[in-house]
Every structure is written in C-alpha cells, then in structure tokens.
Amino acid sequence: MSASPEPKIQLMDVHKRFGHKVVLDGLNLTVGKGESVVVIGGSGTGKSVMLKSVLGLLTPEKGSIKVDGEEVIGLGLSDRERVMKKFGMLFQGGALFDSLKVWENVAFGLIQGLKMDRAKARDIAFEKLAQVGLTAEVGELGPAELSGGMQKRVGLARAIAASPEIIFFDEPTTGLDPIMADVINNLIVKCVKELGASALSITHDMASARKIADRIAMIYKGKIIWDGPVADIDKAENPYVDQFIHGRAEGPIKMEVKV
Amino acid sequence: MLDFVTTVGRVILAFLMATGRLALFTVNALFHLFTPPFYPRLIAKQMIDIGYYSLPVVGLTTIFSGMVLALQSYTGFARFSAEGAVSTVVVLSMTRELGPVLAGLMVAGRIGASMAAEIGTMRVTEQIDALVTLSTNPMKYLVAPRILAGLTMLPILVLVGDIIGVFGGYVISIYKLGFNPATYLTKTYEYLEFMDVFSGLVKAAVFGFIIALMGCYNGYNSKGGAQGVGAATTNAVVSASILILIFNYIITELFFAR
Numbered sequence: 001m002s003a004s005p006e007p008k009i010q011l012m013d014v015h016k017r018f019g020h021k022v023v024l025d026g027l028n029l030t031v032g033k034g035e036s037v038v039v040i041g042g043s044g045t046g047k048s049v050m051l052k053s054v055l056g057l058l059t060p061e062k063g064s065i066k067v068d069g070e071e072v073i074g075l076g077l078s079d080r081e082r083v084m085k086k087f088g089m090l091f092q093g094g095a096l097f098d099s100l101k102v103w104e105n106v107a108f109g110l111i112q113g114l115k116m117d118r119a120k121a122r123d124i125a126f127e128k129l130a131q132v133g134l135t136a137e138v139g140e141l142g143p144a145e146l147s148g149g150m151q152k153r154v155g156l157a158r159a160i161a162a163s164p165e166i167i168f169f170d171e172p173t174t175g176l177d178p179i180m181a182d183v184i185n186n187l188i189v190k191c192v193k194e195l196g197a198s199a200l201s202i203t204h205d206m207a208s209a210r211k212i213a214d215r216i217a218m219i220y221k222g223k224i225i226w227d228g229p230v231a232d233i234d235k236a237e238n239p240y241v242d243q244f245i246h247g248r249a250e251g252p253i254k255m256e257v258k259v
Numbered sequence: 260m261l262d263f264v265t266t267v268g269r270v271i272l273a274f275l276m277a278t279g280r281l282a283l284f285t286v287n288a289l290f291h292l293f294t295p296p297f298y299p300r301l302i303a304k305q306m307i308d309i310g311y312y313s314l315p316v317v318g319l320t321t322i323f324s325g326m327v328l329a330l331q332s333y334t335g336f337a338r339f340s341a342e343g344a345v346s347t348v349v350v351l352s353m354t355r356e357l358g359p360v361l362a363g364l365m366v367a368g369r370i371g372a373s374m375a376a377e378i379g380t381m382r383v384t385e386q387i388d389a390l391v392t393l394s395t396n397p398m399k400y401l402v403a404p405r406i407l408a409g410l411t412m413l414p415i416l417v418l419v420g421d422i423i424g425v426f427g428g429y430v431i432s433i434y435k436l437g438f439n440p441a442t443y444l445t446k447t448y449e450y451l452e453f454m455d456v457f458s459g460l461v462k463a464a465v466f467g468f469i470i471a472l473m474g475c476y477n478g479y480n481s482k483g484g485a486q487g488v489g490a491a492t493t494n495a496v497v498s499a500s501i502l503i504l505i506f507n508y509i510i511t512e513l514f515f516a517r
Contacts, residue, residue, distance in 0.1 A: 057388050077396070084394045095389040097381075113394030158393075168392075 006069060008033045008166060008198040009054060014063035016049055016222075023049045024060065025222035031166075036192055036199040038213035039224075040206070040244060042253065046222040047202035051168055054200075055087065056080050067166070085113060088164035088197075090188075092171040094151035096143035102154050103129065103139035109162045128157040132187055149180040153187065160191045167192060169201035173208045185211040206245050218244060220253065284476050288406055291398040298404055305408035309370050309467070313416055316369060317362045321420040324357050325349060325427025333436050345438070346446040349428035354451070354459045358421040359413075360507055363466035366413065367499040371474040374405055375495035378478025379488035387479070402479070406471040413467030414460040421459065458514040465510060466503050473499040 007030040016024040023046045031037045041047050052058040054065055056072060065072050072083055088109075096105045106125035110116040116124075129139050132153040143151060152172065159167055172188060173181035185208050192199045192212075203209055209216055210230060217227040218241050226238045233245060243251030332348040378401055381387050390397045425447065432438040474495045481491035 052388070055388070055392060057391060081394050081396070084392060087392055089389070089392040091385045091389055093384055095385040097386055097389070108395070109393040112400070 006033070007031060007066075008035070008068060009200065010064075010066040011050070011054070012064045012066075014050070014053060014060045014065060016046075016053060016058060016060045023222055024053070024063075027063070027219070027223055029217055029224055029227070031198050031200050033198055034196055036189075036201070036212055036214045037217060038201045038203060038209040038215075038230075039217045039219050040204060040209050041202075041219035042204060042244070042255075045219045047219055048170065050219070051089075051170060051200070051202060055084070055089070055168070081113075085162070086165045087168065088159035088162065088166070089168040090152070090155045090159045090170065090172055092174055094143070094148075094155040096151060096154055096158070098143055100143075101139065102134075102141050102143060102146070105143065105154060106139070106157045106161050108158065114162060124161060125157070128161050129154070131160070131191070132157045133183075149176055149183070152176065152180075152184050156184070156187055156191065160195060163195055165197055167195070167197050167199045169199065169203075169212070171203055171205075172201060172212075173203065173205045178207075181205065181208060182211070188212050206247075280480070281476060284479070285472060287398055288402050288472065288475070291396065291403045292406055294399075296399065298400060301400070301404040302407055305404045306412050308373075309366065309408045309471075310412035310415055313362075313366050313369055313412075314419065316365050317416050317420045318423050320361045320365050321353070321358060321424035322427035324361055325353055325424035325429075326431045328352055328357070328424075329428035329431040329436065333432070342436075343446065345432055345436070346428070346443045347450040349432075350425050350447045350451050351455055353424040353428070354421050354455045355511075356459075356507070358417045358424055359459045359462040359466060360503065362413065362417045362420045362463065363470065363503045363507075364500055366416070366467070367470045367473075367496055367503060370409070371470045371495045371499045372492045374471065374474025375478040375481070375492045376488055378402075378475055379481035379491040382479060382481050383484055383487060397479075402475045405475055406468060409467035409471030410464055411467070413463040413470070417459060417463035418456075421456065454514065458510065461514075462507060462510050465506050469502045469506065470499045473502065 009031040011027055011029045014024050014027040015022075027046070027050060029037070029039070029050070039047055039050065049058060053060050054067070054072070056075065060073060063073070067083055067086065070083070072080075075083060096102075097108065100108070103122060103125040106128055107118075107121035110121035110124060111118055126136055126139055129136070134150065134153055134157070138146070138150065143154065146154065169188060172184055176184060188199070188201075189212055199212070201209075201212060213230045215228065216230050216233050217224045218238075219225070220240055226236055226241045228236065233241065236242065239252050243253050249255070328349050329345055332345050333342055336342050336344050336348075378387075381401070387397045387401070390400055429443060429447075432443055433440050477491040477495040477498070481487045
C-alpha cells in the first residue's frame with residue numbers, strides 16, 4: 001500500500017531526554033494514510049517514548065508531531081481529547097482495567113469517550129470480541145481470568161472498538177508463544193485492513209514486523225537509521241539493520257553487558 | 260564543607276519540587292472536581308467504599324475510645340470530687356477531637372492505602388495511559404470521584420462515630436461507674452454547643468480531602484513495579500496521617516483560639 005501525499009502522522013526532529021539521558025535525538029518518521037509502519041529496535045532505543053510522545057503522554061522538548069497536519073505538541077485538554085478520538089492502542093501488557101468485565105473494557109471508549117448508550121456499546125463490544133475470535137462467555141469474565149493471549153485479543157478488540165483512524169501496537173507479540181503470536185499478527189493485519197486505518201507498531205520481533213508491516217523503520221539511539229518497504233529489509237546494506245534482523249551479538253550495536 | 264552545602268541544597272530543592280508537584284496536583288484535582296463530565300456511578304461506588312465499609316472500623320474505634328475516656332476522666336476527676344464533669348468531657352472530647360482524628364487516622368490506613376495501591380497498580384500496568392488513549396481524563400475518572408467521596412463521607416462517618424463514642428462513655432458511666440442515666444444525658448446536652456460538633460465535622464471534611472488527595476497523588480505518581488506501588492501505599496498513609504495531625508491543630512486554632 002503506498003502512502004498518500006499528506007502523511008497521517010509526521011514526526012520531525014523530535015527530541016526527548018530524561019535528566020541527562022537523551023532518548024529521542026532528532027527523530028523523523030512519517031506514517032501515510034492507510035499505511036502500516038513498524039518501528040524495530042532494541043530495548044531502550046526510544047520506541048515506547050516515541051509512541052507516548054505522539055499520544056501526548058510525554059512532551060518532547062523540541063521538534064514537531066503532526067496528526068492529519070495538526071500540531072499535537074502542547075495541545076490543550078479539550079483539543080487533546082478530540083485528537084485522541086482518532087487513536088486506538090494495543091498496550092504491551094494489555095493494560096485492561098481489572099475492575100471491569102471484559103466486555104466493559106472493550107466498550108469503555110464507546111461509553112466514556114464517545115458517550116454511546118451502554119446497551120448499544122455492549123452489542124458492539126461483543127461484535128468486536130467475536131471479530132478477534134472470543135466468545136460471548138469470555139465477555140462476562142474479568143481480565144484476570146484470561147490467559148496472556150486472550151488478554152492481547154481483548155486489548156486488540158478494545159483498540160478497534162471505536163473504529164479509530166490510527167492504531168498503535170506496542171510490542172503486540174511479546175510474551176506469547178509463536179503460534180499465538182502469529183494468530184495476533186493475522187488479527188492485526190485483518191483488523192487494520194478492515195478499518196482502513198493507519199498503523200504504527202513497535203516491536204523487536206522480526207517475524208511480527210514482516211507480517212504486519214508495509215514499511216519498516218529501524219530506531220537506534222533515538223534516531224531512525226533506516227526506513228524502507230518491508231521487502232527491502234533483507235537487502236538494506238545497513239550493518240545495524242543487518243545485525244538486528246539476524247539477531248547477532250557481533251556488530252556495530254554493542255549491548256552493555258557486564259560480566 | 261562544600262559537600263555538606265550541596266547535600267542541604269539538594270534536600271531543599273527536592274522538598275520544594277515535591278511541594279510544587281503536590282500543589283499542582285491539588286489545583287488540577289480541584290479543577291476537575293467541578294468541571295464535567297462527572298461520573299455518578301464511580302462517585303457512588305467510592306462513597307460506599309469510604310462511608311459504608313469504614314463504619315465497622317470507625318464504630319469500634321470510637322466506642323472503645325468513648326469507654327476509655329469515661330473511665331480515665333472519672334479516675335482523674337474523682338481526685339478532686341468533680342465526677343459530674345465526666346459526661347461533658349466525654350462529649351466535648353469526642354465531638355471536637357477524638358471523633359474526627361481517630362476516624363481520620365483509621366480511614367487513612369484503610370482507604371488511603373487502598374487508593375494508592377489501586378491507582379499505583381494502574382499506573383505501573385499502563386492502565387492510566389490506556390484511559391488517556393480512550394479519551395478519558397484520569398484526573399476526572401480516577402481522582403475527582405475519590406476526592407469528592409472523601410470530602411463528603413468523612414463528616415457523616417464522624418457524626419456516626421461521635422454518637423457511638425458518646426454512647427460508649429454513657430454505657431461505662433451508667434453500668435460501671437453508677438451514674439444516673441437522666442442526669443448524665445442532661446449534662447451531656449447542657450454543655451454541648453453547635454460549634455463543638457460543627458468544628459469536628461469541618462475537620463472531618465478536611466481530613467477526608469487529605470486522605471483521598473494523598474492516596475491519589477502517591478498512587479498516580481508511583482514508579483517502577485511492585486516496590487514502587489508498595490512505597491506509594493506507605494507514603495500515602497504516613498503523609499495523610501501527619502497532615503491530619505497538623506491540620507487538626509490548625510483548624511482547632513482557627514475555631515477556638517481566643
């Protein structure tokens with residue numbers, strides 16, 4: 001799928017530091033309309049901070065983040081809530097609300113965010129649960145009663161419940177067995193395609209990245225060091241990308257391991 | 260010498276930063292308390308949690324305190340033949356001081372800790388971030404209902420606690436110390452003024468606000484995993500208890516200082 005001229009999300013020269021630690025160091029990235037971009041990179045390279053900066057959970061010191069051409073850094077409360085209605089997010093650990101039933105979790109954005117009638121939101125929640133392969137009985141359970149894979153599926157159902165224009169996936173397959181990981185990858189591809197949404201995912205699972213991405217970008221030390229179509233990643237001729245996708249300890253990326 | 264100055268400076272800066280963060284959080288919480296959307300279901304749930312489920316612990320604390328108060332004041336006053344003042348001492352001590360302070364400290368332990376643990380767990384498991392992505396303001400959804408419930412339920416709890424405490428003193432005075440029931444009750448009413456009860460209820464409202472605020476603040480700002488949530492819980496109870504004792508003095512001074 002090719003990107004349209006005006007990007008859905010555009011990050012330009014984004015800088016973020018915590019104390020003396022520079023996490024984002026002039027990051028540039030665009031996500032086109034209907035495009036699925038996966039950002040790969042090791043732990044601590046700034047992937048999560050990048051996502052949280054777009055969502056307004058963290059505020060960068062410098063740079064620009066635009067969603068549909070609108071600058072989102074420094075937005076006021078009501079504008080932020082308006083922009084957030086475009087987003088859905090699948091969190092790494094699911095981040096399901098333990099105090100609510102599974103269906104209430106899925107319907108949460110519809111009831112609280114879109115002020116939908118509870119009964120109608122309940123019907124949509126069960127529909128979305130069915131879409132990710134979960135039965136109505138699961139909807140009546142609490143999140144603590146579900147396995148990791150089921151929690152991820154509920155998280156996915158919650159992310160797509162309000163039919164968002166943009167969906168973020170934070171390490172969608174981490175902690176899952178390879179078969180369940182593939183099930184989640186297939187669901188992500190299916191849901192994103194059905195909604196026609198733009199997707200931005202972060203992962204260090206290459207199998208997942210190859211499956212869900214139209215385009216892959218690699219982040220290293222707070223910068224995008226390679227960006228290209230998924231088919232080009234194996235011929236990237238970038239030593240950092242090469243080391244990462246083959247999972248080699250030797251190469252330009254040095255892990256700080258004390259023995 | 261330079262090291263010492265650096266350390267002192269660092270401590271002072273850390274204190275000022277913490278005070279500033281708490282002040283901003285308080286202003287933010289108060290703003291969201293009065294601006295829509297409101298969440299009646301959540302407010303009702305918190306009111307039941309704080310008000311109804313704290314009744315046993317507050318009731319037990321105040322009844323035994325009332326009983327001890329009657330026994331101790333009788334022992335003291337008997338030394339100069341002023342046993343008749345027992346009922347007055349019990350009712351004034353309960354309504355002005357013991358009711359609000361004991362209820363405040365007990366609820367700080369019960370509710371402040373659970374608020375910090377619940378919100379802290381939500382923070383470290385990214386549930387608070389999830390609220391934001393679902394177009395829901397966590398200050399409105401989590402903090403405002405708890406503060407409103409604390410502010411309104413503590414005075415009701417204290418009023419019930421006052422009655423139970425006075426009843427405890429009455430039981431001991433009548434059945435153990437041999438007071439005449441009618442005389443005891445008459446003396447209880449005779450010296451009790453509106454301001455004695457009212458000041459206690461004002462204290463209770465302030466303490467309820469403090470308990471909810473410290474529970475929410477510490478939980479909301481917890482970091483790390485289980486250890487961070489544990490620290491937030493401890494800080495919520497300790498800071499709320501200390502602030503309750505400080506504000507108890509300040510409010511007493513405001514109401515009764517001549």
